[in-house]
Amino acid sequence: MTSTQNGDKTTYLDALIVGAGFSGLYMLHRIREAGFATRVFEAADNVGGTWYWNRYPGARCDVESIYYNYTFSEELLDEWTWSSKYAEQPEILSYINYVADKFDLRKDIQFKTRVQTAVFDEKTNRWNVQLSNGESVSAQYFITAVGCLSASNVPKFKGLEHFKGEWYHTGLWPHEGVDFKGKHVGVIGTGSSGIQAIPVIAQKAEQLTVFQRTPQYSIPAHNEANDPEYLKEVRENFSDIRRKMRQSLVGIPISPGEKSALEVTEEERNKTFEEAWKKGGLLAFSYAYNDLTLSPEANETVASFIREKIREIVKDPETAEKLLPDYFYATKRPIIDTNYFETYNRKNVSLIDVKKAPIEEITADGVKTTDKEYELDMIVFATGFDAMTGPLFKMDIRGRGGVSLKEKWENGAATRTYLGIGTAGFPNMFMLTGPESPSVLSNMMVSIEQHVEWVSDCINYMREQNKGIIEVDEPSEIVWSKQCREIADATLFTKTDSWYMGANIEEKARGFQIYLGGVGPYREICDEVAKKGYEGFTLKTTEEKLGI
Numbered sequence: 098m099t100s101t102q103n104g105d106k107t108t109y110l111d112a113l114i115v116g117a118g119f120s121g122l123y124m125l126h127r128i129r130e131a132g133f134a135t136r137v138f139e140a141a142d143n144v145g146g147t148w149y150w151n152r153y154p155g156a157r158c159d160v161e162s163i164y165y166n167y168t169f170s171e172e173l174l175d176e177w178t179w180s181s182k183y184a185e186q187p188e189i190l191s192y193i194n195y196v197a198d199k200f201d202l203r204k205d206i207q208f209k210t211r212v213q214t215a216v217f218d219e220k221t222n223r224w225n226v227q228l229s230n231g232e233s234v235s236a237q238y239f240i241t242a243v244g245c246l247s248a249s250n251v252p253k254f255k256g257l258e259h260f261k262g263e264w265y266h267t268g269l270w271p272h273e274g275v276d277f278k279g280k281h282v283g284v285i286g287t288g289s290s291g292i293q294a295i296p297v298i299a300q301k302a303e304q305l306t307v308f309q310r311t312p313q314y315s316i317p318a319h320n321e322a323n324d325p326e327y328l329k330e331v332r333e334n335f336s337d338i339r340r341k342m343r344q345s346l347v348g349i350p351i352s353p354g355e356k357s358a359l360e361v362t363e364e365e366r367n368k369t370f371e372e373a374w375k376k377g378g379l380l381a382f383s384y385a386y387n388d389l390t391l392s393p394e395a396n397e398t399v400a401s402f403i404r405e406k407i408r409e410i411v412k413d414p415e416t417a418e419k420l421l422p423d424y425f426y427a428t429k430r431p432i433i434d435t436n437y438f439e440t441y442n443r444k445n446v447s448l449i450d451v452k453k454a455p456i457e458e459i460t461a462d463g464v465k466t467t468d469k470e471y472e473l474d475m476i477v478f479a480t481g482f483d484a485m486t487g488p489l490f491k492m493d494i495r496g497r498g499g500v501s502l503k504e505k506w507e508n509g510a511a512t513r514t515y516l517g518i519g520t521a522g523f524p525n526m527f528m529l530t531g532p533e534s535p536s537v538l539s540n541m542m543v544s545i546e547q548h549v550e551w552v553s554d555c556i557n558y559m560r561e562q563n564k565g566i567i568e569v570d571e572p573s574e575i576v577w578s579k580q581c582r583e584i585a586d587a588t589l590f591t592k593t594d595s596w597y598m599g600a601n602i603e604e605k606a607r608g609f610q611i612y613l614g615g616v617g618p619y620r621e622i623c624d625e626v627a628k629k630g631y632e633g634f635t636l637k638t639t640e641e642k643l644g645i
């Protein structure tokens with residue numbers, strides 16, 4: 098469906114999609130079915146996005162597998178069976194490959210090709226895109242499906258280039274695997290990735306040293322094989338489950354507790370928390386009461402309960418003390434684990450507090466803190482990502498007047514979008530799960546499907562109405578961004594340094610870039626915008642001047 102015109106080597110498309118993860122694949126399927134000439138460009142040599150790159154030991158999804166899949170195809174839902182409550186990375190990657198084959202998506206994906214620059218041409222009203230292999234593409238629509246956590250962050254430690262051993266980042270894990278046997282391994286970072294990887298590495302390595310900057314709240318996942326009877330029940334009731342997922346706050350069909358943690362007795366609260374600990378799961382604690390992410394006092398009730406559990410599990414009191422978190426519970430990504438705290442009872446595991454004695458440099462032989470040098474054969478960086486804006490800034494995206502997205506958003510300090518989907522000055526550009534949409538604070542699958550369907554409906558509408566250009570009106574994004582910040586400021590989320598706030602990247606400005614109003618209300622807002630002829634956007638034929 099692509100064509101080459103005027104003797105040049107430019108490929109002409111209706112829509113160019115960047116990325117072949119969950120969002121890019123569904124976007125391709127959806128608009129290709131509607132008859133648009135579409136192509137996906139993907140840096141990796143296969144599909145999968147996050148699940149292609151994050152192959153570290155222990156990598157799993159922390160959303161229950163029955164909710165973490167596409168729901169757009171009944172046939173697909175019937176065909177696929179998840180083996181466990183929380184699917185592990187290889188199984189999720191197999192699923193994505195299965196989907197790519199089932200819907201014959203690969204023929205319109207160009208792998209091993211990075212989008213380097215994308216420039217909006219105001220004369221043709223098209224995006225001129227340069228690829229890493231030297232090819233050019235001209236596309237009417239430029240759609241980013243780059244994920245929120247795909248720009249891996251290896252902190253700029255002095256001396257890394259002199260390290261004689263092997264080193265890896267969890268988000269760029271080698272496909273052939275890594276052999277820890279007989280090795281002295283250091284893991285830097287105790288976020289979700291570190292906490293999943295540490296117990297697995299500890300079983301294989303000779304010695305494991307964990308370098309922890311911020312202790313974390315983590316609760317047991319209680320992962321288990323999926324019971325066939327339960328899956329049968331889920332299948333039979335899936336329409337109802339899907340409706341509830343879509344109407345919910347975070348894309349999982351459960352509602353938060355109705356009471357404040359402070360209006361019940363300590364005894365009742367502890368009973369509830371004890372049940373949550375036994376049940377496990379991402380929302381077990383955050384949803385126990387309605388004010389845990391709003392009131393510092395309510396938050397402290399859950400925080401102190403988990404600290405007590407850590408003290409009970411970890412036998413060495415000094416190590417236990419180092420593991421006690423003190424930020425507001427759930428204002429960093431809540432973590433679920435399998436034997437994380439128990440791992441510190443192993444003889445071959447030690448914990449170093451690098452908040453107290455920060456890492457000074459990586460030496461030829463290991464990691465040197467202000468306290469001492471630790472000899473290592475291997476370093477695993479579980480140090481996270483330049484989230485939300487990072488993946489977009491990896492490309493040089495330029496809108497009207499040659500202004501780059503990075504300049505417009507002042508390197509992330511002044512990120513402004515309308516609905517997290519578009520931004521003024523960048524016509525015909527759509528961001529799937531972009532900054533200021535619910536994205537990472539929701540079940541990504543629900544948010545991805547909602548964005549893909551909204552964007553494809555929009556493109557269809559444009560074709561029906563004979564419109565060629567759609568652009569966010571500046572006042573709409575000012576209002577939307579303000580609303581996002583106000584909702585976040587009313588919670589405890591903005592009181593903690595986290596990657597939600599951009600605080601994990603040294604040079605990044607702080608700012609909360611996620612819409613916290615909930616996926617259900619967000620969907621209603623987006624639907625209303627569409628119903629009113631894409632209110633807040635200006636739509637024109639390609640002959641009309643936008644004059645924005």
Ligand code: NA7
Pocket residue numbers: 246252267285286287288289290291308309310311430451456479480481482537596601
């Ligand atoms: P995270 O959650 O960003 O965790 C990164 C960890 O690395 C965290 O413990 C950081 O400590 C630590 N870190 C980062 N930079 C440094 C330096 N310079 N020195 C020491 N320690 C450092 O990334 P993950 O990959 O675990 O998880 C990302 C998301 O993927 C997760 O939330 C899920 O949504 C899926 P800090 O807390 O910043 O003090």
